[in-house]
Amino acid sequence: MILCSNYAPGIVPQMEAQKKGCQQILWLYGDDYKVTEAGTMNCFMFWENKQGEMELVTPDLDGTILPGVTRISILELVREWGELKVTERSFTMQELLEGLKENRVKEVFGAGTACVVCPVGQILFKGEMYEIPTMKDGAPLASRLLKTLNDIQYGRIKSPWAVDIEDLAEEEEGIRRKAR
Template structure:
């Protein structure tokens, strides 16, 4: 018997390609909750998302942004982990993503890669914590919501151009271009995957 394993980088996860998408916040249908199975690959995690994804599509959005509890804690964006680049009330730039502590999100490999690269680059504070959606709204109201993106094995890094919440859309203030933080992360990760640069994560065979 022989086992053949083929590995290769994949193309864009969404039909639109590597261009920004919109998310729709869903507080009605909950993907995962503390004490559940949100932190593992379980079919039960995806059943509750079907209706939500259809509702997101009807709003012109590609994915749902799932939240839970009365505080509307952010969990995941469809099939992706979610990241926010913002300035806090002190004007300090931070890259923030939901913590793994409550067991509601998958511990994604790309998520971990982004966290480690961000800490190595040291361009901003890199934080894992509970994120009430009110914090996202507050950053947007101040003009301090700079970038939003999702991460995943299939999506790699997916830029987000807008988040629809209760009938209104909030948008990151900085453009998605070659200088954006998420674009530089994407290019660097893909260069590692292809072996174009020397890196401890890359083993050319």
């Protein structure tokens, strides 16, 4: 018999992480510790890259991460705003730590349907706790994304992602009538 599971392998590491005072696991992959996901969220880093550009980076869909709907929504929104460089590529713990040391990292956050966006304040890596300045200025990017996505979900701003169910029902009725 083959038993398949999705979240089960994460339960014991999650309990270990909690014992160490962490709320979530930052899942790393490979010898170079590529950042993949935070808990069951996709992971974003907003930083000033080495070329001096303000950039939002998230791992690309290389098969190791879940292609979350919140992830793609954030990418589409930020690309639409046109204020930041948006990059889908893997990034490593070394890049993140170097960016922190050089005060280039502005925000790190997880993204998923449950929380929408979740700021990261600290990362425990190889026994050392690193402070992430996400909340230092109130997480302007993460907060703006949260507000925009909530506004779309609650119909406060118009978006093709939000469909009026009554309009949809009428449309379907029209199609059915035509087909008769």
